[in-house]
Amino acid sequence: MQQSFFQYTEGKKMGIRNEADQIIIPAIYDFIAPFSDGLFTVREGDHTAYFDEEGVMALPFENKYDAYGNFTEGLARVQLNERWGFINKEGRLVIAPQFLYADVFSDGMAIVRNAQDLYGAIDTSGHLAVDYQFPHLNNFIKGYAKFGDLHTWGLINKAGNIVVPQQYIFIGDDIFRNEVTVQVQEGKEVKEGLLTIGGGVVWNNNLDPVNIFNKKKEAFALACKHLIDRFYRSGCPCEHERFRNFIQWNNPAGFVDQEILFGAFQQQLLSLEQDQFQCPTCGTCYQQQWEQYSAFLWVLNVAITQMGNFTNKGAKVTDTIPVALGFYGHDIQKYNDRYVQSDIATVIGYLQQLAT
Numbered sequence: 001m002q003q004s005f006f007q008y009t010e011g012k013k014m015g016i017r018n019e020a021d022q023i024i025i026p027a028i029y030d031f032i033a034p035f036s037d038g039l040f041t042v043r044e045g046d047h048t049a050y051f052d053e054e055g056v057m058a059l060p061f062e063n064k065y066d067a068y069g070n071f072t073e074g075l076a077r078v079q080l081n082e083r084w085g086f087i088n089k090e091g092r093l094v095i096a097p098q099f100l101y102a103d104v105f106s107d108g109m110a111i112v113r114n115a116q117d118l119y120g121a122i123d124t125s126g127h128l129a130v131d132y133q134f135p136h137l138n139n140f141i142k143g144y145a146k147f148g149d150l151h152t153w154g155l156i157n158k159a160g161n162i163v164v165p166q167q168y169i170f171i172g173d174d175i176f177r178n179e180v181t182v183q184v185q186e187g188k189e190v191k192e193g194l195l196t197i198g199g200g201v202v203w204n205n206n207l208d209p210v211n212i213f214n215k216k217k218e219a220f221a222l223a224c225k226h227l228i229d230r231f232y233r234s235g236c237p238c239e240h241e242r243f244r245n246f247i248q249w250n251n252p253a254g255f256v257d258q259e260i261l262f263g264a265f266q267q268q269l270l271s272l273e274q275d276q277f278q279c280p281t282c283g284t285c286y287q288q289q290w291e292q293y294s295a296f297l298w299v300l301n302v303a304i305t306q307m308g309n310f311t312n313k314g315a316k317v318t319d320t321i322p323v324a325l326g327f328y329g330h331d332i333q334k335y336n337d338r339y340v341q342s343d344i345a346t347v348i349g350y351l352q353q354l355a356t
Contacts, residue, residue, distance in 0.1 A: 003053070005035045016040060016055070024055040037071035039089070050076075050089075059091045073105040075124065086110075086126070095126035107140035109158060120160075121145065130160035142175045144197070155180075155197065163197055171195075183207070188214065213325070216344070217260060220324050223348050224264035230352065236281035237265060240314025243351050246321065247286070250301045252293045253332050256325035257347060259300045262288065282308030297329050315353040322346045 004019045008027060015027030016035075025032060025040065033041040039050040039058055047061040048068040069077030075086040078097065085097035086105075101113035102122075109121045109129065119137035121130035130137075130145075137156075138146040144155045147166065154166035164171070164182075169190065172181035175197070182195045189211045193203035231237040238244060247265065249258050269277035269286065276287045285306035290298050322342035327335055 005040075005053070007032060007034070024053070025051055033070050037073065039071050041068060041070050041076075043068075058089065062091075065097075069104065073108065073124070075105050075110075077102055077104065084112075094124075095122070098126075103139060107142065107158075109140040109145070111137050111139060111145075119147075121158075129158060130156065133160075141173055144175060144180075146171050164195065168195075188218075217256070217325060220257065220344050220347075221260050221264060223344050224261045225267075227261075227348055227352060228264050228268055232268060232281065235313070236279050236284075236310065238279050238282050238284040238308055239310045239312055240351065241312055242314050242317055242321075242353065244304065245317045246351060248302055248304060249299075250303060252291075252297075252299060253327050253329040253335065254297070254299045255323075255327055257323045258302070260325070261351075262286075262300065262302055276305060278306075279308055282310040284308030284310070293329065299329065313355055315355050318350075322350050 005024065006017050006019075008015050008017050010027035012030075013027045014029055014032045015023060016025040016032055018024050025042065029042050029044050031043040035053065039052060042049045042051055044061060046063045048063070049057055049061040050059040050071070052058045065078040065080050067077075067079035071089065074089055075094065077084055078087050078093070080097040082100070083097035084099045084102035085093060086095040086102070088094050099112040099122075100115060103111040105124065108124060111119055111121050112128070113119050114132045116132070117135070118132040119134045120128055120132040121137065121140065123129045134147040135149050136147065140158065144157055144163065146153050147156055148154060149166075151169070152166050153168050153171045154162055155164035155171060157163050167184065168182040169185050170181075170183035174180070178197045179194050180197065181192065182201060183190050183192045190207050191203055192207045193201040195201045228237060231240070231243075246258060247262050249255050266277055266288070268280070270280050272278055272285065274287070275289060276285055278285045283306070284304060285308075287303050287305045289301045289303075291301055292298050319338075320340045321338060323339045324342060324344045324347045326332070326341060327339075
């Protein structure tokens with residue numbers, strides 16, 4: 001069983017410890033990449049070396065090449081004069097630098113790119129096994145690679161032959177027993193199924209909840225647009241306290257209702273500098289800020305930065321607030337006491353209610 005390793009720092013220098021907290025490589029180097037194919041890539045100034053799992057130098061520091069990559073499948077990328085090639089674990093150049101771009105080796109193949117920004121693939125001898133012809137080409141996994149245009153995807157084999165046509169909006173990476181998960185767009189709905197390479201697809205209903213939710217989002221967006229239009233026919237949305245409270249958000253969780261409502265509202269606002277928008281009727285200014293809380297979580301936070309000239313005519317904010325679509329992200333359960341799941345009509349009715 002392969003042990004785990006952890007980077008650690010002392011000042012601006014980096015080292016490696018093992019899972020027993022023993023120092024494998026002391027923190028005296030500028031950078032150490034994660035363990036890959038039995039070696040650490042270690043950089044000090046403009047020199048690079050490779051160390052094994054015992055902390056023993058396997059390849060000495062050198063700067064023969066402009067850049068060095070991690071080892072995978074016994075080979076590591078090196079760059080010289082803006083061209084990429086590969087060295088082996090003895091440090092010998094086995095594929096001369098000749099490619100404008102080369103990815104790491106995976107499943108015996110490495111993706112490469114030419115001057116026309118088309119991708120192909122080489123084998124471990126440097127032979128162009130898959131000709132340059134694809135706008136996008138992912139690494140090979142279990143004999144196949146995804147190709148596409150970022151909208152639809154298909155699969156090729158190691159000979160470059162198309163074995164799954166480019167018609168799916170998603171193809172999974174986990175190919176098991178010649179089967180892979182795929183998704184296809186049909187109108188506004190998405191279907192998922194298990195595709196047998198060289199055969200057909202057995203469709204399932206796994207994405208039914210997603211399609212239902214997307215339809216609800218579309219209906220809510222239309223209702224929000226009509227609400228904003230009604231507000232502007234008699235004044236502006238800013239006059240309504242419930243609207244102002246609902247639209248302002250400063251939390252590390254996403255609020256779907258608020259994002260869609262502000263998106264509809266923003267269409268009527270005047271765009272200012274620094275992501276600020278102004279109501280053309282009363283002058284109230286709103287600032288939007290998409291904040292990143294994790295690699296996959298972006299949240300729209302909105303604040304009123306300047307109150308405009310209006311007379312409040314909306315009903316007061318209540319202790320509990322109806323929502324139609326809810327929240328996403330981390331710790332969303334903490335909003336359950338303040339926000340109550342309801343339907344679109346209830347949310348719109350709450351927002352537009354006048355003061356009594």
